[in-house]
Amino acid sequence: MRVLSGVTLKDSLLSAFVSCGRAGHSIALAHQNDPGSNGFTFGTDRYHRSCELLKDHLEADGFTLFSRGAGLRARKGDLELHFATAKTADVAVPSSFDNRTDSRIYAGKINSGKYGPTVASAGSMLLHPTLDGLGENDLPSRTIIHTVWSGDNAHGLVAVHIGRLVTETDDTVVWGEVNRIDRDGVFVAEAAPASSPGGASYSDQPEPDLGLEMLEFDAASTNTAEVDARRDEK
């Protein structure tokens, strides 16, 4: 399914994002009264449990998994998946979804093309600013999208969103595009609008034939008067 402009993921994987998030939240809820647990540990607990449940699905779909600190990352080609949690279904407000963490600002800068074309090696996340000889000629080669599980320790999972963060200022990010992929905790396949309603992009369309054809004339003649006569006939 086309989940964001320029980003297509299998429905089965998107369904797993929802189901694993729901299961992870349910397990975290069940353990929130364990010794040592509190309202703060619920937040990290639901994240890690959801991610652990999701790993097999990601690998089955061809993603390479790695970690940055405690965060799970999955990469396939130029697409990189990050995962996050929010307090409410409204992921646009900073009180629900933190828009100032370093990793999100980094993702926003990548998506906004701030670093120019990048070369990233799986596992090391090396970032090279614009290389000599490589201008801004290509589309941003790498996209980072976030899957956000929204929920709290009273209701469990309440919403799942997928979006692309972009920079707002040097210190904050906003959603360039974000779509909800569940309804009442169940995956709903509603594709993002196709960018070209009429079909092919401008450069993919066939070029119209001009239909030029030769008229009959005496090619050997170099007599301008004859040409003039032809002109008069016209």
Next chain:
Amino acid sequence: MKSSHTTANFSGDRLRIARYRAGFNIRELADIVELSHAAISQYETGRAKPNAAALARLAMATGMPAEFLTYGDRNVSMAGLDGTHFRSLRSTSKQHRANAWTWSEMVLDVVQVLENYVRFPATLVPEFTLAPGAGREQVRLAAERVRAQWELPEGPVGHLVRHMEKHGIVVSRMPVADDGIDAFSQYQSTRPVVILGTNKGDAARSRFDAAHELGHLVAHPEADPGGTQESQAHAFAAELLMPEEPMLRLLPKRYDLSAYARLKHEWGVSIAALLYRARTLEVITDAAYRRAVVALNSDYGRRREPFPLQRSDDPTMLATAADLADAAGISLTRIASEARLALADVELIIAGSVTRPAVPL
């Protein structure tokens, strides 16, 4: 040969074109050919004709063949320079515009000759005259009429210049374009003509220029340089290349460069045009538009927009017609001779319509 050297067929309008092409004012030309200022003026307005010696001197001074000045098979555009729509800087002088305008007349001369040998597409330019006060809805209807009559797809417009050529519009690039002139068009003669400047490595901007001039041909049968025609043609181009209905759904509400870049490559328009469109359609606020432009300029500079299009919409009709003629034994030299133009000029005109591979800068 027809009596091309005789001064009986002398055309004052063609002398004016030759003078514009050489970049002289009347006084400068008069000094060079050692005639009075009044004499040149009388030649141009048809009140007097030069003798054979003066004709030769005029031809030599302007760098045009003498036959050009006595070529009576095609009248130059009646409304001339004043009937031409220019997409140019306000600071561009009339002399520069006049110099550029001569290009369109020479293109028409070449077409006139080529049409003796090659059947060109019939001219079909939809008419939808926009009054000076016409609003966005009228402009939208004008663009819709073009889409309908030309059977353009609902989404992005493909090779716009080729579509224009297919419907009888002669399009040429001016290889020696003045920096201040992006494009101009006129439909005062046998065929509508659109002259595009060099694309300056920005195919998206050149596509917009072509759509802008198409807007003039559709909506402005008479040029009115001081009026609202430029803004209307601009709005027409935006509506044709970025129709309102899909754009309202697709334009990002935030400055998301990668999303804008993808739209640029799908729709064949610049990020700057998309941002402006987003503001016009009130998808983003004026303040958000300004912030986005500042961010874009600070990251990439004002002159070079990032993620340039890989394909340039270059005209091909004249070059294809010349190739067809050449294959049938009609050389470019013969075409130049029949058009009474210098071979070098005809070569430039034909070269201005050859598809060249886009070279990313």
